[in-house]
Amino acid sequence: MKVTPLAIADVLLIEPKVFGDDRGFFYESFNQQAFNDATGLDLRFVQDNHSKSAKNVLRGLHYQLPPKAQGRLVRVIAGDVFDVAVDIRKDSPTFGKWVGEMLSGANMRQMWIPPGLAHGFLVLSETAEFLYKTTDYWAPEFERGILWNDPDLAIAWPLEGEPLLSIKDARGSALRTALGQIP
Numbered sequence: 001m002k003v004t005p006l007a008i009a010d011v012l013l014i015e016p017k018v019f020g021d022d023r024g025f026f027y028e029s030f031n032q033q034a035f036n037d038a039t040g041l042d043l044r045f046v047q048d049n050h051s052k053s054a055k056n057v058l059r060g061l062h063y064q065l066p067p068k069a070q071g072r073l074v075r076v077i078a079g080d081v082f083d084v085a086v087d088i089r090k091d092s093p094t095f096g097k098w099v100g101e102m103l104s105g106a107n108m109r110q111m112w113i114p115p116g117l118a119h120g121f122l123v124l125s126e127t128a129e130f131l132y133k134t135t136d137y138w139a140p141e142f143e144r145g146i147l148w149n150d151p152d153l154a155i156a157w158p159l160e161g162e163p164l165l166s167i168k169d170a171r172g173s174a175l176r177t178a179l180g181q182i183p
Helices: 032-039 175-181
Strands: 002-005 012-015 019-021 024-026 047-054 058-064 072-078 080-087 098-104 110-113 117-123 127-134 143-145
Touching: 012 032, 058 080, 072 080, 072 098, 072 117, 080 110, 080 127, 098 110, 117 127
Parallel strands: none
Antiparallel strands: 002 012, 012 110, 019 024, 047 127, 058 117, 058 143, 072 110, 072 127, 080 098, 080 117
16 A cells, blocks of 8 residues: 655555456455554544435535544545545644545545544535544534635635535534634
8 A cells, every 4th residue: 555645744645556457456445454554553443434425515524522533544435526634733733724635436545534633525426435434433512513615724625516515514613713612
């Protein structure tokens, strides 16, 4: 596997070794020891999630507060998404910055998003199936959201028209407001 650090410390783009021929392909989508060796991390994943979304669905920007902050290892198994991580760690030199990567069923890339970052994605294909492993359990009382279109973040979402949002995501907080929610 190839691991590339991104512009925000600790966010990693992971490209697996894929073995393919005219019959199809095989790759190991996750191996704890290989992940630990390649990233230098020693994590315990406790929950796997799977979502399917239509074109222009934008999910996020989600995060959980400590002590239930979640790290996420994300990937797409069908379709195409623009995946975004936002640094909301107040003591980080990249606080308030974002990184975005195209993840797809075709490129098989994964992104590691550590605790302390908000996460979201925009579906670019007709549908997309999105998988993610988390380092802590979903805890709704610790869950928060930042507005996808916060002008302070200025995320360059590759939108075609207006995004399709959940009520929860449409009611997210601006980063400046969310600061009071982060211990």
